[in-house]
Amino acid sequence: MKSAHAFPFSLLFLLFITTACLDKDPVVVDPDTTRSDVFESVPLRVPIAPGQVDEASGLADSRTLPGYLWTHEDAGSDNRLFLLNHEGTSISSYVLPGIVNYDWEDIAVGGGPQEGVSYLYIGDIGNNDANPGVTSHSIYRMPELTSLEGSFSADQIARVTYRYPEGTPDAETLLFDSVTKDLFVISKELERTRIYRLPYPQSTDGVVTAELVGQIPAVLLATGGDISADGQEILIRTYTNVYYWRRKSGETIGQALLRQASKTLPYELEPQGEAVCFDREMKGYFTLSERRTATSVTLNYYGRK
DSSP: OOOSSOOOGGGHHHHHHTTTTSOOOOOOBOTTTOOBSOBOSSOEEEEEOTTTSTTEEEEEEOSSSTTEEEEEEOTTOOSEEEEEETTSSOEEEEEOTTOOOSOOOEEEEEOOSSTTOOEEEEEEOOOGGGOTTOOOEEEEEEEOOSSTTOOOOGGGOEEEEEEOSSSOOOEEEEEEOTTTOOEEEEEOOSSOOEEEEEOSSOOOSSEEEOEEEEEOTTOOSOOEEEEOTTSOEEEEEOSSOEEEEEOOTTOOHHHHHTSOOSEEEOOOOOSEEEEEEEOTTSSEEEEEEEOTTSSOEEEEEEEBO
């Protein structure tokens, strides 16, 4: 979120105490995947040179270009996606022709209408100060590039336009469920965190109304999130915490998020952390921050134990 107003750090205390009632579970191993829910407490950090991606707001690990992450900047920035390698040594940018970056807040990757094609989903879903004049939002869908030398074309970019059933909340989190291909938008609010669903197949004609699923307990000011490539694990982050859910058998993403998070994951504070994603092999998760007034930021990776 790029805003004239600095984040009210006096609210950090409120965010921290939302984790006080979370269960401190023992290590859980998923019987189907054998993946634990324990991650390294100290991340592997790689520096990002200042001046290239200073307003990183979303993050997604590429399915077609192994070892690379997609990211973007937010409100009023250029209509560009950035491709960042895991080592932080290479950053390429790609223009998305024909669309505008009003307030791109998150990015997701996954399936779509054409079988076997990996798509990017860009959430132009921000609404700083919950401006009532903003009556609809857009999610852009396009095939992932398969080469570093590739480019995006306007005729490949589809637009899903939606409105909320009530109100005009700010939102900074976009989730893609690989099991159902549903999209979920998570609101960023101080009093509550609402879950909205756009079921597959998402229409690209007219304006659709998102379904209000409910509220996420004990999470406030959500700034980003991700669902693992197999659809079984969920991350929602705030400025101060990363929350984790494991999907139960037969459970939808909406049903999972109506439960209190099973735990908070390791996270070292960033200048203004907004981006998070699992890696494509689900061996850990990345975080990335806006630079704000810091001299620089790092790409952080928390490996699974």
